[in-house]
Amino acid sequence: MYNYRMLEAARLEYVTVASVDELEDGQRKLLDIDGEIIAVFNIAGGYFAIADVCSHDDGPVAEGEVEGTQIECPRHGARFDLKTGKALTLPAVVDIPSYPVRVLDGQIQIGLPVE
Numbered sequence: 001m002y003n004y005r006m007l008e009a010a011r012l013e014y015v016t017v018a019s020v021d022e023l024e025d026g027q028r029k030l031l032d033i034d035g036e037i038i039a040v041f042n043i044a045g046g047y048f049a050i051a052d053v054c055s056h057d058d059g060p061v062a063e064g065e066v067e068g069t070q071i072e073c074p075r076h077g078a079r080f081d082l083k084t085g086k087a088l089t090l091p092a093v094v095d096i097p098s099y100p101v102r103v104l105d106g107q108i109q110i111g112l113p114v115e
């Protein structure tokens, strides 16, 4: 399962990645969390996080163009749902990881799965 937003809270560990002031509406921030590149987005006040690896050919999907809550991989144009990581169009057929995001005391936190 790649949609970690569906995981129960006990199986998640939240890490602070930015303050809300750092990530304005329409902005994104790339993070290196233990060697894994994850991008967090602010879309009209909603926060979303995905892994920055396209399931088609490892492209930098998080650098793609955002439309609504969809993102288009800049390499071959596959589209993904930022909310779920779901692959929406070819050439991607496999979902990418998506992570829950919460705001606590003005800090943006991403939930990572614990082993």
Ligand code: FES
Residues within 6 Å of the ligand: 054, 055, 056, 057, 058, 059, 060, 061, 073, 074, 075, 076, 077, 078, 091, 092
């Ligand atoms: S690497 Fe993303 S669509 Fe091919």
